[in-house]
Amino acid sequence: YNSNIDKGSVKWASPSNIALVKYWGKKAHQIPENPSISFTLSDCKTITEMTYIKKDNQGFSFDIYFEGEKNEAFKPKIQTFFERIEIYMPFLKDYHFKIETSNTFPHSSGIASSASGMSAIALCLMSIEKELSVPESDNVEFQDYFNQKASFLARLGSGSACRSIEGELVVWGKNESIVGSSDLYGVKFEGDVHANFKNYQDTILLVDKGEKQVSSTVGHQLMYGHPFATKRFAQAHDNLAKLKTILASGDLNAFIKIVESEALTLHAMMMTSMPYFILMKPNTLEIINKIWAFREKTDSKICFTLDAGANVHVLYPEKEKDDVLQFIKNELANYCQNGHYICDQIGHGA
Ligand code: 2P0
Numbered sequence: 001y002n003s004n005i006d007k008g009s010v011k012w013a014s015p016s017n018i019a020l021v022k023y024w025g026k027k028a029h030q031i032p033e034n035p036s037i038s039f040t041l042s043d044c045k046t047i048t049e050m051t052y053i054k055k056d057n058q059g060f061s062f063d064i065y066f067e068g069e070k071n072e073a074f075k076p077k078i079q080t081f082f083e084r085i086e087i088y089m090p091f092l093k094d095y096h097f098k099i100e101t102s103n104t105f106p107h108s109s110g111i112a113s114s115a116s117g118m119s120a121i122a123l124c125l126m127s128i129e130k131e132l133s134v135p136e137s138d139n140v141e142f143q144d145y146f147n148q149k150a151s152f153l154a155r156l157g158s159g160s161a162c163r164s165i166e167g168e169l170v171v172w173g174k175n176e177s178i179v180g181s182s183d184l185y186g187v188k189f190e191g192d193v194h195a196n197f198k199n200y201q202d203t204i205l206l207v208d209k210g211e212k213q214v215s216s217t218v219g220h221q222l223m224y225g226h227p228f229a230t231k232r233f234a235q236a237h238d239n240l241a242k243l244k245t246i247l248a249s250g251d252l253n254a255f256i257k258i259v260e261s262e263a264l265t266l267h268a269m270m271m272t273s274m275p276y277f278i279l280m281k282p283n284t285l286e287i288i289n290k291i292w293a294f295r296e297k298t299d300s301k302i303c304f305t306l307d308a309g310a311n312v313h314v315l316y317p318e319k320e321k322d323d324v325l326q327f328i329k330n331e332l333a334n335y336c337q338n339g340h341y342i343c344d345q346i347g348h349g350a
Helices: 076-088 090-094 114-132 140-157 159-163 217-219 229-249 251-270 282-297 319-334
Strands: 007-021 038-052 061-067 093-102 169-172 186-188 201-205 302-308 312-315 341-345
Touching: 007 090, 007 114, 007 159, 007 229, 007 302, 038 159, 038 201, 038 341, 061 076, 061 090, 076 090, 076 114, 076 140, 090 093, 090 114, 093 114, 114 140, 114 159, 140 159, 140 312, 159 169, 169 251, 201 319, 229 251, 251 302, 282 302, 282 312, 282 319, 282 341, 319 341
Parallel strands: 061 093
Antiparallel strands: 007 038, 038 093, 038 169, 169 186, 201 312, 201 341, 302 312
8 A cells, every 4th residue: 555645534424223133142253143134224323534644653543532522432442443453454553543423313322333333434444445555446346345345344343333334234144045145244135125125214212321231242242151042043044034035025024023023032132141131121111012002903014123222123114104103202202211212214324
C-alpha cells in the first residue's frame, strides 16, 4: 500500500440486524458453533467517521468519540478488535485513528449496537485500505472482496456484526443448504424470497433500556459444556434449512413457528446454562401473550423474536402495517419503558 498518504477521512452508516435463526455459542477466533440468518434492518444504524493520521512511532493508536464526547468505555472492545485484525490490515500500525460515532436509535435503548457499531468500523477500515491501495480498484470483483473482507473483519469485532454489511437476509456459518456459506464471514442470502417478505416490518418494543446483567460474550461462553449444546447446534442447522424453503414458499405460518421457537430456544439456553440467567422481563411475557391472543382472534401473521435482552421485535408483513401499528399502540405500548418503541423494516445493508 501507499504509506505516503498522511491523512484522510472516511465515513459509513451501517445497520443493526435481527437474527431469525440465532447464533449462540462460539469456538475460538469468533467461529460460530452453529449457522444463523438475519434480517438486516433499515433505520437502526450506527454512523461512523474515521480519520487516519500518519504517525512516526510503530503501533496503532486511536481515540473514540461517541455522540460528540470522548468515550473511554468503548475502548477495550475496540482495542481487542484492532489487535485481532492487525495481521490482516498492515497499515494499522502506521496511523492514529480518530473514530467519531453515533447511533440513529436512542443510546441505552437496550438495542445492541455492537453489530452496527463494529460493522461500521470494519467498513471504514476497508475504505481506508482502499484509499491507501495502489492501484485503487473499483469493479464488481473488488466490491465482492470489499464486502467479504468487511464482514470478515466485523466478525472479529462482534460475531453478529458480520451480518450487517449487506441485506436483506444474511447467513453466517457453514451450512449444507446454503451454497457459499462460511464460518468466517456473512453471505447475502441468494435463495428465492417470496413477495410476502418484501419490506417485512420490525417494530422494536423497548421493554427494558437498562444494561443487561449478562453480556452476550459471556452467554456464548456458557454454551461450552452446556447439557443441550449438541442438540441445539444441530437444531439451528435444521431450522436454517427449513427457513430457506419457507422463504421461497412464503408460508407465513411455518415462518412464525421457526422464528418464535428460535427466540424461546435462545432464552431457554440461557435459563439452562450454569450459571443460569434470565434476560426476559415480566413485560416481555405480557407482550408475547398479547401477540398470541391477537393472532388467535384475527388472521394476522404477526410474530415476535427476541435478541439477548428483554426487548421484543415484532415482525409482520408490510400489508398489515396499519392494523399492527394500531394494535401495538393500543395494547403493547404500555408494556414498554416510557411507552417507547421503534418502527423499522428489512433493509439493504450498509
Ligand atoms: C444473534 N446474538 O444471532 C444472537 C442472538 C444475540 C442473540 O449474536 O461475543 O454481540 O461479540 O460475538 O455477536 C449477540 O452476540 O457476541 C448475538 P460476540 P454478539 O444475533
